[in-house]
Structure formats: structure tokens, C-alpha cells
Amino acid sequence: QVSLVESGGGLVPAGDSLRLSCTASPRTFSSYYVGWFRQTPAKERVFVAAISWSGAVYYQKSVKGRFKISREGANDTVYLQMDSLKPEDTAVYYCAATREEWSDERTPGSYAFWGQGTQVTVSS
Numbered sequence: 001q002v003s004l005v006e007s008g009g010g011l012v013p014a015g016d017s018l019r020l021s022c023t024a025s026p027r028t029f030s031s032y033y034v035g036w037f038r039q040t041p042a043k044e045r046v047f048v049a050a051i052s053w054s055g056a057v058y059y060q061k062s063v064k065g066r067f068k069i070s071r072e073g074a075n076d077t078v079y080l081q082m083d084s085l086k087p088e089d090t091a092v093y094y095c096a097a098t099r100e101e102w103s104d105e106r107t108p109g110s111y112a113f114w115g116q117g118t119q120v121t122v123s124s
Helices: none
Strands: 003-007 010-013 018-025 033-039 046-051 057-059 067-071 077-082 091-098 118-123
Touching: 003 091, 018 033, 018 091, 018 118, 033 067, 046 067, 046 077, 057 067
Parallel strands: 010 118
Antiparallel strands: 003 018, 018 077, 033 046, 033 091, 046 057, 067 077, 091 118
């Protein structure tokens, strides 16, 4: 069993940046596929970005060029650097992970473990 904890959310004005962090215990992420999703009230959880154990990255079209997913050197933390934030980026952001190779990295059902989420609010 793996527990995921997200941190780094907050309230920022449009155009600002935030960096979200996802840590795992008791294991490291070294052999895991990790993704970030976001969810707004009354809507489904939506794919944002993902990184494979080998470092391949994937992004939702609306965040490509503004967000960057990466791993800490020791692979204990996965980051989501979010730049040029927009009000439409406002959501609860969730970290997800799986040891099994994705069937589809953009589908929530491809992940076995989830964090509790961190709120990101971007004011206009």
C-alpha cells in the first residue's frame, strides 16, 4: 500500500506560479507511473500531466507549455510546476500513482493510489 500526500496549493493571482509536490510513503516513486489530475465541483476528475518511471512525460493540451511535471533526483517526490496560471486552472489537484504500466495515462482508472488533493485557486 502506498500513501500519497500533495502539497503546495494556494491562492494566487492570474499569471503567477505554484509548484505542487507529491510524496509517497513508505515507498519511493522510482518504479511508479505518476500522474496529476484536477477536479472542480460537480465535474469529473481530469488529466493534467503524467510521468513514467523512465521519465516520459505527457500533458493535457490546455496546460502544455505552462506546466511541467518532474521527479526529484532521488525519485521520492514528483513535482508539478505551474506557470502563467489562469482562473480556469482553479481546481483541487490530485496526485495518482501506479506500478502497472498504463493502459492510458489520461484515465483515472489507470491509477491504483491517490492522494487527498490540494486546492489551487487562481484569481482574475
